[in-house]
Amino acid sequence: MKRADFLKQLAFLSAGSALLPKLKFPKDSPFTELRNGVGIFTMQGGTIGWLTTDDAIVAIDSQYPDPAEKFVSGISSYGGGPEKVLFNTHHHGDHTGGNPVFAENGYRIIGHANVPDLQRIAAEGQENQPTVPDTTFEEDFDLSVGNETIHAKYYGPGHTKGDSVIWFEHANIAHMGDLVFNRLYPYIDRGGGAMIANWIPLLEQVADEADSDTLFIFGHGNPEFGVTGSSEDLLHLRDFFSHLMEYTRKGITAGKSKDEITNIQSFEEFPDFVSPSDFLSLSANVDVAYRELTEAE
Template sequence: MNRKAFIQNFSLLSAGAIAAPSLLTRVFQEGPFYPLRNGAGYFTGRGGTIGWFVTDDAIVVIDSQFRNSAEEFISGITTYGNGPTRFLFNTHHHGDHVSGNGAFAESDYRIIAHQNVPELQQQASQGNDEVIPSASITFEDEFSIDAGDEQITAKYYGNAHTGGDSVIWFSNSNIAHMGDLVFNRWYPFIDRPGGASVRGWITLLETVADEADSDTLFIFGHGNSDFGVTGDRSDVLYMRDFLAKLIEHTEAGLAAGLSREEITSVNQFEEFPNHQSAGSRLSLPANLSVVYDELTADE
C-alpha cells in the first residue's frame, strides 16, 4: 500500500546512554527475561510475548500481557533499569497484549498504538467490568522514538490479524517485534470482527520480509514449544505460506462446489506438519472457516 511519510519523533536520550551489555546479560538471564542484543530482549510471562529495550534513562516496552504478569515484568525490569522516560507500545488490541496496560500506566508509561486500536479495544471489552487504559498517543502510519543510539519505529501496514496491527522495528539492533502477525507454528487467531484480512496479512508479511535482511531477529507474539517465539525472515515467510495455503485450499473447495463443512473438515495440511492447535478456536478448521467467510463475503 502507499504510505504517507507521517513519522512523529520523540528524542528520549542522548547517544551512548545504552546500559552496558554485561549488565543486561547478568540481569536478564534469570526467569522469564531473555536478552537478545544491544539492550533489547523479550519476556515470556503469560500471554503475548513482551518485548523490551532498556537504557540508563529509559524503558521501552512492547505489549503488556495481563496485570499480574505486567506487575512481575515491571518489578523485574525496573530493578535494573529505572529510567524516568517510559513508553509502552501495544501491537494490537487483544486482551493478552493490553490487559496489563493499567499496571504500566500506574508506573508512568505513556501508551502508544495505531489509531484503530483504542476503538477496537473498547468494542472488544464491552460487557467487561474492568476498564483497561488504551493508548494516549496514536498514529496513522508510523511513529518513532529515539532511545540512545536506537530508533524504535511502529509501522502500520494495513488490515491483517486485526484492523490495527503494528510491527515494532528496532532499527540499529535489527530486531522486529511482530505481535500476533506471526504465530510460530501455531494455528493463528484470525479476528474477522476486529478487522482481520487474510489477504492483507499475506501482503504484510511479504512486505516485512522484504524490509528485513538475513540478520533481522524477529520476536513473535506466540510460538509452539518446539519453535519458540523468536526467529528470522524464513519464519515470517513460513507464516505467509501457511496463510496462502488457507486461501488456496478454500478457493479450490469453492470452485469444486464444496460446502463450508466440507472445506473446513481438515485437521492438518501435509505441508505444515509442525503446526499445533490450542483448542477449537486456534485450529485449522477454525482458520478455514474464517477464510471461507472472507472469500464469500461479497457473494
Template sequence: MVVDAQFPASAPHVIEELKKLGEKPFKYLLNTHHHGDHTAGNIAFKGLAEKVVAHQNSLVNQKRAAEKANSLDQQLLPDTTFGTGWKAPVGDEKISSYYYGSGHTNGDAIYHFENANIVHVGDLVSNRKYPYIDRENGAHIGNWITALDKIYRQFDHDTMFIFGHSREPEKITGNKADVKAFQNYLQNLLTFVSSEIKAGKTKDNILKATSIPNAQEWQGEGIQRSLSAAYDELKGA
C-alpha cells in the same frame, strides 16, 4: 520501553524484573494490537509508563471491547496513536513503527529497534501455530499476505523477529525465513479452502480438515479458526 503487557496477573512480574535493571522510568509501553493477551496488563503500567503507544485502530478496538465487557475502568488505553507509522528516539536506540493495513486485526503495528535490529511483529506472525484471525475486528487474510511480503522485504537476514505466538516456546523469536513460512501458511490456507469451495464442499465439511496441504508445520489446536475465517473471507461473508 516495553512491548505489550500480557495480563494483569503476569505484567507485575516483568515490571519487577525490569526494575532490577535500574530505577529509570518506563518511557513507552508499545502495544502491537488490542487483544487482551497483549493489552489487558497495560493497567499494571498505570503511573509507571509515560506514554502508551498503539495504532489508532488498536485504540478503537480496545475501547470497544472493554465497553462491551463493561471493563473500561480496568484498561489503560493508549494515549499516543498513529496511522501509517511512528518514530521515537529512546536513549541510544531508535524505535520505528509501521502499519500495513488489515492483517490479524485492522490495527496491527510492528516495532523495529533499529540499532539492535530487532523487530516485534506481534500477532502478524504465529510461528508454526494456527493463528487467530479476528474478522470481527477487521482481519483480512489476503492483505495479511501482502503485509508479510512487505515485512519480509523490509528487513535483512540479521534481523531478529519476535513473534506474538509460537507453538514451541523457545521459537518465539526467529528470522526472515519464519516470516516467509507463515506467509506460505496463509497462502496455502486460502488456496486449499478456495479449491474446496470450488469442489462444492459445504463449510461444515471444510471445517473437518485436520491439516492444511503444503503447510503441515502448522499444528496444534485451532485449525477451524483458520478454515472458518478463510471460508468467510472467500465467500465475502
C-alpha cells in the same frame, strides 16, 4: 467460545507457561536478553519485548495485570532511565490487559489509531473500561531513546485492523505482535478487521524490509520453535496463508459445502503447525478464509 475461555487458551500458549516444558528459553526468570539492550519477557499472554537505555525503559505489549506487575518491578535489574514508554502491537487482551499497571507506573502508551476503539468494543459489557493508548498514529511513529531508534509501522489489516510492527533499528530486531503465530494455527480476528488477503503481502513486505541478521519477536509460538526467529519464519507463515486460501478457493469452486471444506485437521505440506485448542485450529482458519472469500465485509 467465550472470551474468558479464549484468553485462557492464549495464556496456555505463553512461552513461560509451566505447561510447556520444551521452551526455547527454559530458565527461572521470565526475562531473556537478546542483544543491544533489547530482550523479551514471557509469562502469560503475548510475548513482551523490551529495551532499556540510560534514558528510558520501553516495553512492547503488557500481557495481563499480574505479569505486568512482575515486569515493571523486575525490569529495573536491567537498567533503564526515567522515560517510560509502552507500545501496544494491537488491542487483544493478552497484549493490553496489563496496560493499567504500566499507566500507574508512569508509562505513556502508544498504539495504532484503530486500537482504542477495538479495545472498547472488545470490553463492551465488562465491568472495567480498558486502558487505551494515550498517543496513536495512522501510518508510523518514531521514538529515539539512547542510541536506538524505535519505528512503529502499520501495514494495513492482518491479524486485526490495528496491528503494528515495532522495529528497533539499531539492534535490528522487530516485534511482530500476533502478525506471527510461530508454527501455531493463528487466530484470525475477522470481527476485529483481520484480512488474510492483506496479511500475505504484509508478511512479504516486512521480510523484504529485514535482512539476514534481523531477529524477530513473535506474539506466540509453538514451544518447539519458540517466540523468536528470522524472516524465514514470516515467509513460512505467508506460504501457509497462501495454501489456506488456495485450498478454500478450490473447495468453493468444486461446489463443496462449508462443512465439507472446514472438515480438515492439517495440511500435509505444513506438518509443523500445531493446534492447542479447537479455537486455534486449521478448521477455524478455513472457516475464516471461507467467510473472507464469500461474504462482503
